Amino acid sequence: xxxxxxxxxxxxxxxxxxxxxxxxxxxxxxxxxxxxxxxxxxxxxxxxxxxxxxxxxxxxxxxxxxxxxxxxxxxxxxxxxxxxxxxxxxxxxxxxxxxxxxxxxxxxxxxxxxxxxxxxxxxxxxxxxxxxxxxxxxxxxxxxxxxxxxxxxxxxxxxxxxxxxxxxxxxxxxxxxxxxxxxxxxxxxxxxxxxxxxxxxxxx
Numbered sequence: 001x002x003x004x005x006x007x008x009x010x011x012x013x014x015x016x017x018x019x020x021x022x023x024x025x026x027x028x029x030x031x032x033x034x035x036x037x038x039x040x041x042x043x044x045x046x047x048x049x050x051x052x053x054x055x056x057x058x059x060x061x062x063x064x065x066x067x068x069x070x071x072x073x074x075x076x077x078x079x080x081x082x083x084x085x086x087x088x089x090x091x092x093x094x095x096x097x098x099x100x101x102x103x104x105x106x107x108x109x110x111x112x113x114x115x116x117x118x119x120x121x122x123x124x125x126x127x128x129x130x131x132x133x134x135x136x137x138x139x140x141x142x143x144x145x146x147x148x149x150x151x152x153x154x155x156x157x158x159x160x161x162x163x164x165x166x167x168x169x170x171x172x173x174x175x176x177x178x179x180x181x182x183x184x185x186x187x188x189x190x191x192x193x194x195x196x197x198x199x200x201x202x203x204x
């Protein structure tokens with residue numbers, strides 16, 4: 001099961017195997033996802049759960065303390081554990097915004113969030129962090145991965161996201177997308193997918 005926002009929506013079942021369940025809520029904060037949990041359903045017992053969350057929480061509450069906002073994330077994690085009892089949970093780091101002067105403050109807050117994420121769950125054997133932020137920053141020219149300040153393009157950005165997730169999750173579970181860990185294979189697959197190309201949107 002993968003739960004997230006617009007990033008997850010753009011890599012949903014149209015390019016993933018049918019046995020991967022995706023609940024994507026574009027624009028949703030941690031607290032909004034929490035209120036939606038009762039509507040989540042699964043077709044079979046989970047072996048893993050991937051949670052992509054944090055960007056909207058930070059951007060929509062830009063004046064609030066990051067550590068206070070992170071408590072909403074912790075409440076979401078607790079509720080997901082209670083409802084689905086996954087043997088393993090994976091948390092995606094919040095990816096950085098496109099690098100420019102106007103995003104500098106928000107990117108610093110994203111770094112604070114990710115630091116808290118690592119500190120909170122680093123010694124928990126049933127949790128693992130997927131370092132999206134690290135992989136994006138280490139890309140040779142990160143800004144070419146985006147189609148706006150927040151979202152990633154389908155040519156380069158989203159294949160990188162998928163490859164990063166798969167690198168960590170497929171080692172653990174057969175219930176998570178079984179796609180190649182090769183970056184170029186994922187890129188070619190997306191380019192061949194007509195539905196995906198035609199329906200990717202520029203909105204959160």
